[in-house]
Structures are given as C-alpha cells and as structure tokens.
Amino acid sequence: MQTVKMVVTGPFNAGKTEFIRSVSEIDVVSTERKISTESERVKETTTVAMDFGRITVDEDLVLYLFGTPGQKRFDFMWEILSEGMLGFVVMVDSTRPETFREARSILETFRAYAPTPYVVAANKQDREDAWEIDDMRIALRLDPKIKLLPCVATEKEMVKNVLLELLYSILADMESKGGG
Amino acid sequence: MALKGNLRDYTVTHLFRLINLAQKTGTLIVDGPNEKVLVSFREGKLAYAQAGQEDNSLVTILYQAKKLTAPQYRALKERAGNMSDKELGLLLVNANYINQQDILVSLQNHFVAIVNRLFTWVEGFFRFESDLLPPDDKITVRVSLENIIIEGARQLRELEQLQDEIPNLDIALKFADRPGANIRNFNLSVEEWQVVRYINPKNTIRQIARATKMSDLQIRKIVYALLQAGLVELVRAEGAPRPAPPPQVASRIPVTQPNPEEQKSLINRLINRIRSL
Ligand SMILES: Nc1nc2c(ncn2[C@@H]2O[C@H](COP(=O)(O)OP(=O)(O)O)[C@@H](O)[C@H]2O)c(=O)[nH]1
Ligand SMILES: [Mg+2]
Numbered sequence: 001m002q003t004v005k006m007v008v009t010g011p012f013n014a015g016k017t018e019f020i021r022s023v024s025e026i027d028v029v030s031t032e033r034k035i036s037t038e039s040e041r042v043k044e045t046t047t048v049a050m051d052f053g054r055i056t057v058d059e060d061l062v063l064y065l066f067g068t069p070g071q072k073r074f075d076f077m078w079e080i081l082s083e084g085m086l087g088f089v090v091m092v093d094s095t096r097p098e099t100f101r102e103a104r105s106i107l108e109t110f111r112a113y114a115p116t117p118y119v120v121a122a123n124k125q126d127r128e129d130a131w132e133i134d135d136m137r138i139a140l141r142l143d144p145k146i147k148l149l150p151c152v153a154t155e156k157e158m159v160k161n162v163l164l165e166l167l168y169s170i171l172a173d174m175e176s177k178g179g180g
Numbered sequence: 181m182a183l184k185g186n187l188r189d190y191t192v193t194h195l196f197r198l199i200n201l202a203q204k205t206g207t208l209i210v211d212g213p214n215e216k217v218l219v220s221f222r223e224g225k226l227a228y229a230q231a232g233q234e235d236n237s238l239v240t241i242l243y244q245a246k247k248l249t250a251p252q253y254r255a256l257k258e259r260a261g262n263m264s265d266k267e268l269g270l271l272l273v274n275a276n277y278i279n280q281q282d283i284l285v286s287l288q289n290h291f292v293a294i295v296n297r298l299f300t301w302v303e304g305f306f307r308f309e310s311d312l313l314p315p316d317d318k319i320t321v322r323v324s325l326e327n328i329i330i331e332g333a334r335q336l337r338e339l340e341q342l343q344d345e346i347p348n349l350d351i352a353l354k355f356a357d358r359p360g361a362n363i364r365n366f367n368l369s370v371e372e373w374q375v376v377r378y379i380n381p382k383n384t385i386r387q388i389a390r391a392t393k394m395s396d397l398q399i400r401k402i403v404y405a406l407l408q409a410g411l412v413e414l415v416r417a418e419g420a421p422r423p424a425p426p427p428q429v430a431s432r433i434p435v436t437q438p439n440p441e442e443q444k445s446l447i448n449r450l451i452n453r454i455r456s457l
Pocket of ligand 1 (some may be wrong): 006010011012013014016017019067096123124125126127151152153154
C-alpha cells in the first residue's frame with residue numbers, strides 16, 4: 001500500500017477545512033491540540049486544529065490531504081507536514097485583502113521547505129466582495145508561471161479543479177526534470 | 181517589592197508605563213540574549229542609557245551625531261582622554277565648538293535610540309535598582325516617557341508585521357539566481373552589506389543577526405528589504421537538524437516517496453481518480 005500526500009495551507013479562515021471536506025471520503029479529522037504560545041505577551045493556550053482527509057485511489061494507493069494549522073507561530077508544524085509532499089495548495093480568502101500578505105509569506109516559507117509544485121486557490125469567489133483574480137495576482141505578487149485558480153471550497157467541482165491543476169503542474173514538473 | 185522578572189511575562193512597555201506612573205528613580209537593567217542594557221530614570225523621566233560595552237563617551241556620541249568632525253573627534257579623543265563628560269561638555273561650549281542644546285539633543289537621541297532597541301526585545305531578565313544611578317561625571321537628560329512608550333509600541337507593531345513576513349529566523353538565505361539580480365547593481369546600505377556578506381545557505385538569519393550584532397527587528401527589516409528587491413530567497417538552512425516528528429496523526433501515517441520511474445503513472449492514477457470524484 002502506497003500513501004502520498006498533498007498539503008493545503010493558507011491563513012486562518014481561508015477555507016482549508018472546507019476544501020478538504022469537499023473531496024474527502026472520510027469525515028475530516030481535526031486533531032485538537034493545546035499548544036501554548038512561544039514567546040510574547042499572550043499567556044493563554046491556543047487550540048490548533050489539524051485537518052486531514054483521504055481519497056482512496058485504488059487498492060494500493062491512497063492520497064492524504066493535510067490542512068495546516070492556520071496561525072503563523074505554528075510554522076514548525078509546516079516543516080513537518082511538508083516533508084515528502086507531492087505539492088501544496090495555498091488557500092487565500094478573496095474577500096480579505098488584509099490576509100494577502102500573510103498568505104504570501106506562508107507561500108514563501110513553504111516553498112523554502114520543499115521545492116515542490118504548488119497552486120494558489122482564490123477562495124470564496126462566490127461572495128460578492130471577492131477580489132478579481134487578476135487583482136489578486138498583483139496583490140499577492142505571484143509570478144505569471146504560478147497558477148492562481150478561482151475556488152469555492154464548498155463546491156466539489158471547483159475543489160477538484162484546483163487539485164487537478166496541481167497534479168498537472170506536478171506532472172509537468174516531473175517531465176521537465178525527468179527528461180520525459 | 182522587587183521589580184524583576186522576564187520580559188516574556190512583563191514587557192518593556194509595561195515596565196516603562198509603571199516607571200512613568202510611579203515616577204520612579206533608579207536604573208533598569210535588562211539582560212538580553214545578545215547584550216545588556218542599563219536605563220536610568222529620575223522621577224519617572226529617562227535620564228541615561230548604556231548599551232553593553234558600547235562607547236558611551238560624550239565625544240563619541242557627538243561624533244556619531246555629526247556634531248564633531250573626524251579631525252575634531254580624533255584630537256579630542258587623544259587630548260581629552262581623562263576629562264569627564266561634564267568637564268568636556270563645558271569646555272566645548274565655552275570654546276564655541278558646540279552649544280549646550282546640541283549636546284543635550286545628541287545625548288537624548290542616543291539614549292532614546294538605545295531604549296527603542298529595547299522595546300523590540302521579547303526575551304531577557306530585568307531588574308530595577310532604586311539606588312543605582314548614572315555615574316556622577318555623566319551628563320543626564322530629562323525625557324518624559326509618554327512619547328517613548330508610543331514610539332516603542334509603534335516599533336513593536338512593525339516588528340510583529342515583519343514577523344508575519346519572515347516568521348522563522350532559523351531559515352537561511354541564498355542569492356536569487358534569476359538574471360538581473362546581481363547584487364553589485366544595487367545601492368545597498370552599510371547594514372545591508374553587513375548582512376549580504378553572510379548570505380549562505382549554511383547561515384541562518386538568526387546566526388547572521390548574531391554575527392552582525394543586530395536585533396531581531398533590524399535583521400528582519402533588512403532581510404525583508406532584500407526579499408522585496410528580489411535579491412535573495414529563503415531556503416532551508418543546510419545541515420539544520422530536522423525537527424523530531426511530534427506525536428500526532430501526521431506521523432502515524434506512513435508517507436512513502438515513490439521512485440522516479442513510477443511517479444508519472446502514480447500522478448496519472450491520481451488524476452483519473454479525482455476526475456471521477
Ligand atoms: N462563501 C464561502 N464561504 C466559505 C468558502 N470556503 C469556506 N467558507 C467559510 O469560511 C469559513 C472558514 O472556513 P474554514 O474551512 O473553516 O477555514 P480554515 O480556517 O482555513 O480551515 C467557514 O465559515 C466556511 O464555511 C467559500 O468558498 N465560500
Ligand atoms: Mg480549519
């Protein structure tokens with residue numbers, strides 16, 4: 001039995017849990033953990049949820065989708081999660097430009113951990129106040145080569161599309177490297 | 181009651197607010213990870229500050245504030261070696277080199293800069309000694325703390341924003357290998373050059389900060405600027421120990437890396453499966 005994984009990351013409330021839930025064949029498992037904040041002023045403990053979903057491909061291949069904890073100070077988790085992943089999806093809430101900077105920095109950090117392909121999902125495109133894709137590309141300072149895909153995490157077809165685009169990028173990456 | 185503890189529990193902002201409200205006199209000693217800072221107060225006003233072993237002589241402060249020329253500075257260093265700051269200040273004013281206002285403003289700026297640095301510390305032991313006052317021969321100032329606290333809070337916000345941009349200092353930097361990113365074509369500041377010298381996947385940002393004696397805020401500002409300019413990229417530090425896997429779901433699922441030959445067919449299987457969902 002072979003298992004592979006992809007990571008779904010992005011700022012808190014971007015729609016990571018919803019995204020995974022839409023395609024997972026099992027109920028998304030959230031492991032609630034209490035982690036006390038590292039340095040600063042904040043004294044109380046914070047609950048961090050880690051989601052994961054599963055898609056069985058056939059009797060000997062299973063894909064796991066991991067959602068990262070939203071908050072920045074748990075980025076030590078990202079490194080652990082990113083190990084061995086095929087690729088990752090960065091979820092961005094299109095209605096909350098104040099989170100774009102954070103999304104950008106999560107993206108950069110992940111890219112530093114693992115040089116795998118990734119796509120960016122402009123989520124909540126169903127909402128009236130969602131930013132246009134082109135504007136988001138500029139605001140997020142995304143290279144034209146990087147796919148920025150419209151998404152509504154509650155709509156399975158759109159989630160499938162994001163995952164497929166990521167897989168196409170992974171395939172293209174292999175072909176460019178493996179001389180195929 | 182003894183005023184001592186760790187900045188983790190009681191921040192510099194809190195301390196200054198307290199000193200201000202209680203109109204305290206004495207010296208706050210803060211032992212940080214990289215240096216030790218002493219800040220003296222008189223009746224709740226900033227009087228004096230000293231960072232580590234830094235040269236705190238009036239001559240040096242005036243020279244750094246560009247109130248003295250290099251030859252003046254050298255001459256004074258040589259000839260006024262054993263004169264106290266107070267004597268020297270008086271001498272300079274009487275000789276019409278400088279006026280009293282310039283001296284006070286230069287000292288104020290110098291002390292406030294030390295204090296501002298302190299505001300970005302999140303860690304360090306502090307204690308307040310009521311009977312420790314600046315040496316008698318030093319010129320002290322009187323700066324009310326309100327503005328310092330406001331400025332300190334602003335800096336802290338800035339630091340927090342930069343922490344979002346560069347969350348992890350235990351990561352390394354490498355030069356971007358895209359064309360046109362030649363470092364020599366950029367106008368870098370002295371501080372930026374200091375950092376650039378150490379850029380290497382082997383050095384973490386934290387190590388560079390230590391080597392260049394910069395605070396977290398300073399190094400973050402510079403790294404952020406270099407990232408923005410597209411000159412550098414973040415990379416995982418070479419030889420950095422992998423963190424131990426924590427006991428949670430992630431590590432309980434064995435994740436296998438397929439070999440290169442099988443990878444393409446594996447991806448195609450995934451594609452077919454997701455299409456059929
Ligand atoms: N309208 C709309 N709401 C969404 C979408 N995706 C997520 N949400 C809602 O946004 C909130 C945060 O989603 P969640 O998946 O918990 O975010 P997470 O913190 O990234 O896991 C929830 O109330 C979701 O129902 C979307 O595409 N459209
Ligand atoms: Mg969630």
